[in-house]
Amino acid sequence: MTSIEEHVRAAVRLAARNVEAGRSPFAALVVADGGAGEVLATGVNATHRDTDPTAHGEVEAIKAACRRLGTFDLSDAIVVSSCEPCPICQATAGMTGIARIAYAATRAQAAAAGFGFSDVVASRLADIDGVMVGLEHIDVDTADEPFEAWRRAGPPADMRPRPIHELRVAVTAPDHGAALAFYRDVLGLRQLADWTSPDGKVVVLDGGRATLELIDEAQASYIDRVEVGRRVAGPIRLALSVDDSAALAERARANGAVLLGAGPVETPWGDRNVRLSAPADLQLTLFSSVD
Numbered sequence: 001m002t003s004i005e006e007h008v009r010a011a012v013r014l015a016a017r018n019v020e021a022g023r024s025p026f027a028a029l030v031v032a033d034g035g036a037g038e039v040l041a042t043g044v045n046a047t048h049r050d051t052d053p054t055a056h057g058e059v060e061a062i063k064a065a066c067r068r069l070g071t072f073d074l075s076d077a078i079v080v081s082s083c084e085p086c087p088i089c090q091a092t093a094g095m096t097g098i099a100r101i102a103y104a105a106t107r108a109q110a111a112a113a114g115f116g117f118s119d120v121v122a123s124r125l126a127d128i129d130g131v132m133v134g135l136e137h138i139d140v141d142t143a144d145e146p147f148e149a150w151r152r153a154g155p156p157a158d159m160r161p162r163p164i165h166e167l168r169v170a171v172t173a174p175d176h177g178a179a180l181a182f183y184r185d186v187l188g189l190r191q192l193a194d195w196t197s198p199d200g201k202v203v204v205l206d207g208g209r210a211t212l213e214l215i216d217e218a219q220a221s222y223i224d225r226v227e228v229g230r231r232v233a234g235p236i237r238l239a240l241s242v243d244d245s246a247a248l249a250e251r252a253r254a255n256g257a258v259l260l261g262a263g264p265v266e267t268p269w270g271d272r273n274v275r276l277s278a279p280a281d282l283q284l285t286l287f288s289s290v291d
Contacts, residue, residue, distance in 0.1 A: 004035050007080040008104045008138045015057070015082035015146035018044040019153055025113070025146030028057040028081040028089075030065040035078045035102070041065035057081065058089035062096055068243055074098050082146055083110050085135070086117075087128045094132025102136045104143040113147035167210035169238070173280035176201045178256070182279045186255040187240070187248065208241065226268065227275040227285060228261035237283045245286040249274035257284070266290055 007029055014027035026045035032038050043060030047053055058079050066072055075097030081089070083105040093101055107125075110116065117125065129135060173179035180203055183189050189205035196202055215223070224231045242248050246264040253259055253276070260275040260283070267273050271287040278284045 004080065004102050005138055005140060007031055007035065007039070008082075008102055008140055009142060010039075011057075011080050011082040012104050012140065012142050012145060014042060014044060016149050018057075019146055019149040022153075023049060024115075025150045026057040026081075026083050027146075028061040028079055030061045030074065030077050030098075031080055032077050034076065034100070035080070037077075040074075040077060041068055054088055056086065056089050058085050058101070059092045062092050062098070066096065072096055078102060079133075082143075083107075084137070085133075087121075087125070090128065090132045090135075098133055100134045100136060102138050104138060104140050105147070106137065106143075109144055109147065113150055115147075167212055168204075169207070169210075171280050171282065175279065176203075179280040182252070182256060186252055213239070224275075227265055227273050232260055232275070233283050237285060239285040239287060242286050242288050245272050245274045245288040249276060249286050252276055252278065252284075252286075 011027050011029050014029070015025050018027050019025045021044075024045040024047065028043050030040045030042075032040050041061050041064035043057045043062070043064055045057045046055040046060060049055075058081050061079065062074065065074055065077065073096065074093075077098055079085070079089075079093050079098055079101040081101055081103040084103045084107045085093070085101050090101065107117070116122070171179070184191055184203070184205055189207055191203060192206050193204040194202070195204070220233060221231050224233055249257075249259070249264065256279060258277040260277055264272050264274050267287075270290055272290050273285055273287045276284045276286065
């Protein structure tokens with residue numbers, strides 16, 4: 001069984017990796033069974049990436065855990081954070097029934113790295129701390145590592161203004177009904193909008209956070225060989241991050257998708273990938289962490 005200290009160290013490592021990815025030095029986990037169970041979700045600070053002042057590591061982890069479990073009730077879980085939580089994070093945890101947050105670095109350590117509160121907010125913290133959720137400091141020798149990485153790296157690239165606000169993939173489906181049933185009802189992409197009119201059918205589905213991965217022909221061939229064993233993809237392939245790629249692939253196959261290759265493959269980059277040919281003539285890679 002993983003101890004709370006080990007979970008805290010994992011949160012610190014995740015925060016350091018977030019700095020390596022060009023973001024801020026904060027991260028968190030949501031752990032089931034009061035800290036004695038599995039890691040339900042992880043989150044990293046994405047405030048600048050998403051231009052969202054609430055996108056703290058703890059909040060992102062809690063949101064991910066709620067989405068995974070399909071509930072707002074996380075009363076059996078705890079949050080494990082790389083740093084002492086702010087009022088936003090404490091309130092979010094409390095609103096989902098979480099009663100405890102264990103953390104590594106203190107606010108003093110964060111302030112020394114340039115992440116302090118204003119005098120007005122700092123004067124009110126004593127009245128806020130512990131009201132919504134209990135706080136437990138776990139003193140680990142690695143707590144400063146994310147801040148040290150931040151000092152070495154300098155301000156992250158995602159602090160720059162973003163001219164693009166959303167990536168939307170528009171797919172023309174010959175059988176619109178079948179495609180909608182597969183991607184919405186089988187894969188579970190939440191419906192955001194239905195703009196169907198006499199001119200035609202348009203439904204927008206939530207595919208999670210969107211990124212644009214640009215690869216060259218050599219890398220595309222390498223990925224195809226890893227996932228399928230041969231070159232199969234065209235210029236566009238959808239890759240979906242999921243909780244359990246193997247299980248979702250089986251569900252997809254039972255509802256019309258065709259497996260490409262031998263099945264789930266553990267990749268050199270630490271994921272378990274499954275390649276499928278899916279409705280609307282799309283190739284899908286379903287991927288989840290091996291860990």
